[in-house]
């Protein structure tokens with residue numbers, strides 16, 4: 001996180017008296033939402049208001065853009081029951097109320113230009129000095145919206161990946177005696193993707209060496225790209241459930 005913060009700090013240009021829009025981009029499970037929350041936590045004290053708008057893609061489908069916009073303004077102005085009854089009609093309302101506050105807004109997991117237009121449509125909605133951060137899997141959406149900078153999230157280094165895997169598989173930052181080689185092999189299949197490391201590690205927690213070897217043999221037969229798809233779909237299915245259930249998702253192994 002700290003290494004990624006260096007580029008983000010540079011892109012955000014905190015303190016500069018302009019409006020900056022920053023995109024955080026990368027594949028599913030790479031850590032965009034985690035990074036955005038970390039950034040907000042680090043910088044929000046410097047603003048008059050902040051809002052983390054979660055799951056924009058999903059919420060815009062289930063509740064619509066008006067509900068999201070209402071949520072955004074309510075959070076920024078710390079006011080309940082703000083009534084904005086349609087997406088277009090809300091534009092002036094947003095502008096009028098926000099222009100006196102320097103805010104930081106995170107739009108998490110956006111995938112359509114309309115979402116960005118409805119929630120962060122124009123630079124002059126926000127007071128100078130405000131910052132808008134958008135996380136997405138689709139870089140093209142960011143380009144079309146005209147964000148100022150894009151930070152691409154990289155996978156974890158081998159050392160970081162091994163450490164995360166071990167926290168899940170052994171509840172500590174390094175492998176239990178006799179499991180180093182097996183752990184290294186497991187980690188190589190996740191190629192730095194935190195979500196894959198968490199799912200694999202959780203699945204293997206408390207299992208015998210024979211079960212590890214069996215799982216590894218099965219993993220070797222599945223091409224890497226396919227592993228990601230399976231892990232992501234399974235985890236999405238289990239979202240919000242317990243650790244045991246997430247481990248259970250790995251039954252495909």
Ligand SMILES: Nc1ncnc2c1ncn2[C@@H]1O[C@H](COP(=O)(O)OP(=O)(O)OP(=O)(O)O)[C@@H](O)[C@H]1O
Nearest residue numbers: 001027028029030031032033034035109164194195
């Ligand atoms: N740097 C990290 N260190 C440890 N764990 C991480 C890190 N980044 C992400 N994770 C973990 O990986 C999982 C996936 O991360 P996250 O939800 O942020 O991915 P995402 O890129 O937002 O995915 P999606 O596109 O599906 O929304 C989370 O459980 C998170 O805790």
Ligand SMILES: [Mg+2]
Nearest residue numbers: 032033034109
């Ligand atoms: Mg996310």
